[in-house]
Amino acid sequence: MATKHLFLLAGDGIGPEAMAEVKKLISAMNDKLGSGFVTEDGLVGGCAYDAHGAAISDADMAKAMAADAVLFGAVGGPKWDAVPYEARPEAGLLRLRKDMELFANLRPAICYPALAASSSLKQEVVEGLDILIVRELTGGVYFGEPKQIIDLGNGQKRGIDTQVYDTFEIERISGVAFELARTRKNHVTSMEKRNVMKSGVLWNEVVTQTHKARYADVKLDHMLADAGGMQLVRWPKQFDVIVTDNLFGDMLSDIAAMLTGSIGMLPSASLGAPDVKTKKRKALYEPVHGSAPDIAGKGIANPIAMIASFAMCLRYSFGMVEEADRVEAAIAAVLDQGLRTKDILSEGMTEVGTVQMGDAIIAKF
Amino acid sequence: MATKHLFLLAGDGIGPEAMAEVKKLISAMNDKLGSGFVTEDGLVGGCAYDAHGAAISDADMAKAMAADAVLFGAVGGPKWDAVPYEARPEAGLLRLRKDMELFANLRPAICYPALAASSSLKQEVVEGLDILIVRELTGGVYFGEPKQIIDLGNGQKRGIDTQVYDTFEIERISGVAFELARTRKNHVTSMEKRNVMKSGVLWNEVVTQTHKARYADVKLDHMLADAGGMQLVRWPKQFDVIVTDNLFGDMLSDIAAMLTGSIGMLPSASLGAPDVKTKKRKALYEPVHGSAPDIAGKGIANPIAMIASFAMCLRYSFGMVEEADRVEAAIAAVLDQGLRTKDILSEGMTEVGTVQMGDAIIAKF
Ligand SMILES: CC(C)[C@H](C(=O)O)[C@@H](O)C(=O)O
Ligand SMILES: CC(C)[C@H](C(=O)O)[C@@H](O)C(=O)O
Numbered sequence: 001m002a003t004k005h006l007f008l009l010a011g012d013g014i015g016p017e018a019m020a021e022v023k024k025l026i027s028a029m030n031d032k033l034g035s036g037f038v039t040e041d042g043l044v045g046g047c048a049y050d051a052h053g054a055a056i057s058d059a060d061m062a063k064a065m066a067a068d069a070v071l072f073g074a075v076g077g078p079k080w081d082a083v084p085y086e087a088r089p090e091a092g093l094l095r096l097r098k099d100m101e102l103f104a105n106l107r108p109a110i111c112y113p114a115l116a117a118s119s120s121l122k123q124e125v126v127e128g129l130d131i132l133i134v135r136e137l138t139g140g141v142y143f144g145e146p147k148q149i150i151d152l153g154n155g156q157k158r159g160i161d162t163q164v165y166d167t168f169e170i171e172r173i174s175g176v177a178f179e180l181a182r183t184r185k186n187h188v189t190s191m192e193k194r195n196v197m198k199s200g201v202l203w204n205e206v207v208t209q210t211h212k213a214r215y216a217d218v219k220l221d222h223m224l225a226d227a228g229g230m231q232l233v234r235w236p237k238q239f240d241v242i243v244t245d246n247l248f249g250d251m252l253s254d255i256a257a258m259l260t261g262s263i264g265m266l267p268s269a270s271l272g273a274p275d276v277k278t279k280k281r282k283a284l285y286e287p288v289h290g291s292a293p294d295i296a297g298k299g300i301a302n303p304i305a306m307i308a309s310f311a312m313c314l315r316y317s318f319g320m321v322e323e324a325d326r327v328e329a330a331i332a333a334v335l336d337q338g339l340r341t342k343d344i345l346s347e348g349m350t351e352v353g354t355v356q357m358g359d360a361i362i363a364k365f
Numbered sequence: 366m367a368t369k370h371l372f373l374l375a376g377d378g379i380g381p382e383a384m385a386e387v388k389k390l391i392s393a394m395n396d397k398l399g400s401g402f403v404t405e406d407g408l409v410g411g412c413a414y415d416a417h418g419a420a421i422s423d424a425d426m427a428k429a430m431a432a433d434a435v436l437f438g439a440v441g442g443p444k445w446d447a448v449p450y451e452a453r454p455e456a457g458l459l460r461l462r463k464d465m466e467l468f469a470n471l472r473p474a475i476c477y478p479a480l481a482a483s484s485s486l487k488q489e490v491v492e493g494l495d496i497l498i499v500r501e502l503t504g505g506v507y508f509g510e511p512k513q514i515i516d517l518g519n520g521q522k523r524g525i526d527t528q529v530y531d532t533f534e535i536e537r538i539s540g541v542a543f544e545l546a547r548t549r550k551n552h553v554t555s556m557e558k559r560n561v562m563k564s565g566v567l568w569n570e571v572v573t574q575t576h577k578a579r580y581a582d583v584k585l586d587h588m589l590a591d592a593g594g595m596q597l598v599r600w601p602k603q604f605d606v607i608v609t610d611n612l613f614g615d616m617l618s619d620i621a622a623m624l625t626g627s628i629g630m631l632p633s634a635s636l637g638a639p640d641v642k643t644k645k646r647k648a649l650y651e652p653v654h655g656s657a658p659d660i661a662g663k664g665i666a667n668p669i670a671m672i673a674s675f676a677m678c679l680r681y682s683f684g685m686v687e688e689a690d691r692v693e694a695a696i697a698a699v700l701d702q703g704l705r706t707k708d709i710l711s712e713g714m715t716e717v718g719t720v721q722m723g724d725a726i727i728a729k730f
Contacts, residue, residue, distance in 0.1 A: 149563050258594075
């Protein structure tokens, strides 16, 4: 097979431990299947700041741009709390999203049958849950200008952020949501706050037009984002695909993740537009969980979200659908077998560490 | 007792039905206790638009400003979906908040023991839950300028909203949160997104300073708003008072409300600053639920949130602590007795309508 270039940004905290398990899986695939993956490591987040004073170096940024796909671990930790705003660990991730133009963030919230009982929600509310949050990732209040703190004198400051959305941004993200819905239950729910935000009014209008013009076969609902959050908690199975902006997507996807009872399990994909010539999309794959500095280095982190992110990479960047299915089946199999890292441990199950969990998944692959 | 002027804005949907039950309670208090309430009705929301083309008239706005307290029902419904943005039902509520300078929105999320089983969360997660969300209500992205849709030509538009917070706004809302925490479990959690928003950086800084300068006896934690949403779903009892901005407060308080399994039960208070001379605060009391147009006019709406909002009014606007306690005890008593409106009905309980529920609470008062 053709050589596939993966750029690995393990980052901080439990990022490197989780990434190590993916590396083993990649080696196994190269050895057994001749998958042709070539990997290179870079630095992002606090470790990058420690190394060269920025949350990602220009050299690593260039490698991310050139790779077929980027695998990202996690960034941040108390060590870097006092770092200047521009160099804070998150800035590395935000620069990757912006410079690679990864406008479409796909966050599946799936409740693995073996884990339904570990949710804080009633089992019948979450069992079998399978929703996909499509979050706009390069616009909105994350990147709009002005974004600044102004000194007004007299001990008064003013903090300003700007939410900006253009028609084309809403069009392309809703297009992604509608396309994905067609491969699922054919139902999209768009969420905004059109009752207080002008960007929400435009969002609603453009999603409605895009639907009418190109995706009338898909069922479309609109929900105010606050009501949407409530409905996620009340009865999440009413949703199939949710499409929303950057900030609401941040909140809602984390809540959806928590419903499943296992944030250590959930992957995400961030995709750019297909290149006009090569049709290839820039892409970054990342677990939903953070760097979890409190458990870093102890060998107890759950590597499943990182491994599942690699499965998304196989599916979306390389069209390796069969291999992706196999990775996901291997994860389900070790769970059925009763293996659990500490974060998802429950009575009668077998506690394992990061490495054992990774080994078990690779053995089932 | 001195005359107490209440201005009643029942609004749309189930607002008037719920307000009718409060009116009965007010009459009963006047008759039995000589409480001295004088009420006047006004229009807000869709019904105000139908009557005079604005979501609230200047005359009613003046009455709200002059009253000792405003009781507010709910606004909106599909009938007014196509109304111009400036006259949409919500604009009435937003004008009340802004013109009365009701910067502090208090949203208790209490799980009544009798209802713990009706939450979508596991009983042990929500039983005994008692948290208070203190939401900033007159600033942030709700009111910041520019707020507009610009036509860029070529079929492209740009939607813009602006999040703005000044030091004094953050100082006064966190002061309210700290004061209230002292009457509770003495613990405040402040939530923002300082990792992506400059207003979040300022928020974090000012809350920290306010704490240090005046409330060092209160326990203070900071949490990113997305993580806060997750923690609310995972283990809400870790919180006592949560203080956050207007938009995050909108999302988080609705999620907190849904945890309790009974959004039809939850009241809110919106308070202004104490007047320099009279020490009185402008105030508006409002159920957390909306206008629920689908069940309006059927006599099945739950009036408890509206009645509990009046209890908050007794407590915060008139210092009638004993009476407020009695109203809240009466609500708990009818629930213990097994009476339920449709929205909170469960097996073995007695279904009652809006009027019966109101009567039962008044009888227990
Ligand atoms: C780390 C942070 C900047 C990021 C975000 O807010 O987008 C994270 O919360 C996420 O959801 O990926
Ligand atoms: C009706 C709407 C404008 C309002 C808000 O967004 O503040 C509502 O959702 C609330 O929380 O009171």
